[in-house]
Amino acid sequence: MxxxxxxxxxxxxxxxxxxxxxxxxxxxxxxxxxxxxxxxxxxxxGIKVLTFSIGFGPEIVGFDDRSGTRWKLSAIPLGGYVKFFGDENAASVPDQDALSGLSEAEKRQTFPGxxxxxxxxxxxxxxxxxxxxxxxxxxxxxxxYGRQVTSPRVDTIQTGSAAEAAGFAVGDVVRAIDGRRIESFSDMQRIVSGSAGQTLRVEVDRGGAPVTLSVVPMLREIKDNFGNTHRQGVLGITRSMAPEDVKLETAGPLRAAWMGVEETWFIVERTLGYIGGIVVGRESADQLGGPIRIAQVSGQVATVGFVALMHLAxxxxxxxxxxxxxxxxxxxxxxxxxxxxxxxxxxxxxxxxxxxxxxxxxxxxxxxxxxxxxxxxxxxxxx
Structure with a gap:
């Protein structure tokens, strides 16, 4: 080690x-x-802002604007703060001694006022x-840039997998999981990855006929393209990469904005689910990362391209x-x-x-x- x-x-x-x-x-x-x-x-x-800082600690570079706010870049780049008139520190704790000496007009410019x-x-x-x-x-x-969308069609089934035990068949097209509509293989992966050990009700289209299956995803360690290991639920199936099952989907402004909302909500939902899993003992806390891992992932993603880096942001x-x-x-x-x-x-x-x-x-x-x-x-x- x-x-x-x-x-x-x-x-x-x-x-x-x-x-x-x-x-x-x-x-x-x-x-x-x-x-x-x-x-x-x-x-x-109407609050007077004294400081707008990216980072903490000693100032590296900065300037004062017309309203008297000091905009600065500080030495420790692990956060930032806005300090208001009447604050004792960057955490917006009121400076009671300073506040007591202010006029009523000045107090109206403070955050506590x-x-x-x-x-x-x-x-x-x-x-x-x-x-x-x-x-x-x-x-x-x-x-x-769009996104590649793959049909939720089952191409292969691994021997001994959760999918085999549940009765999945090659060619099945997943339509819904626990009542949630599935439009792509990625939609299915997102639900399954966070549902290890939980029973999912999966509705599939089998040759034009609706079939309902119950499946319990297995917890597996998966390595991403950078060699990082993640534990997540899997069914043990692969997607179809036939030309008719793969397409590049772009969206207009309104549709793209709604997709952005959905993507944001998915991250919120998955994060809360993970934290809830830690509380009840279903998830391990060793997946929590800090600045070192963020730096590592940022460097790895940057090798893929600017779009991937912005996605990480x-x-x-x-x-x-x-x-x-x-x-x-x-x-x-x-x-x-x-x-x-x-x-x-x-x-x-x-x-x-x-x-x-x-x-x-x-x-x-x-x-x-x-x-x-x-x-x-x-x-x-x-x-």
């Missing part, structure tokens, strides 16, 4: 720029739009911007938007949780309660980062 780890680290070092540049490109796009969401809604509500609804709108705008960015990227890909944008909505203090979802409590109580939680909440949230985020990084190291060691 030690030699494999050293070899992997050496490989990463030799191709360092090949990993670093795509990683920074993807992360900068995602973080910029997330913070831009906060910034735009804050400005719309806004109504609960306005503050909630500013907070939710970040994750919302991530979802909109993902939809726009997906829509652009579907509209300008869209997927990462959805993931970051969704993560930030979790009700953990320090994240956007934690702020929304506090605002919901304030709306119900008619007054905010005490400063002490919020401080304790932020400390707990900070500890949880740090533990998650450590765990994800540990997974990344193990992933490198086994690759």
């Amino acid at each position: 030690g030699s494999n780890l050293l070899a992997s680290i050496n490989d990463l070092g030799l191709g360092f720029l090949g990993y670093l540049i795509p990683f920074l490109f993807v992360l900068t796009i995602v973080v910029f739009f997330h913070e831009l969401g906060h910034y735009l809604i804050a400005k719309w509500n 806004q109504s609960v609804g306005a503050r909630a709108a500013v907070v939710v705008a970040g994750p919302l911007a991530n979802f909109l960015l993902a939809i726009a990227i997906f829509a652009g890909i579907f509209m300008f 869209a997927v990462l944008s959805v993931s970051i938007g969704l993560l930030n909505l979790f009700p953990v203090p320090l994240l956007d979802g934690g702020h929304l949780m506090f605002y919901a409590i304030e709306a119900v109580r008619g007054r905010p939680l005490s400063e002490r309660a919020q401080e304790v909440g932020f400390r707990i949230g900070f500890a949880l985020v740090i533990m998650l980062m450590i765990f994800a990084t540990f997974n990344d190291i193990l992933h490198l060691a086994s690759s």
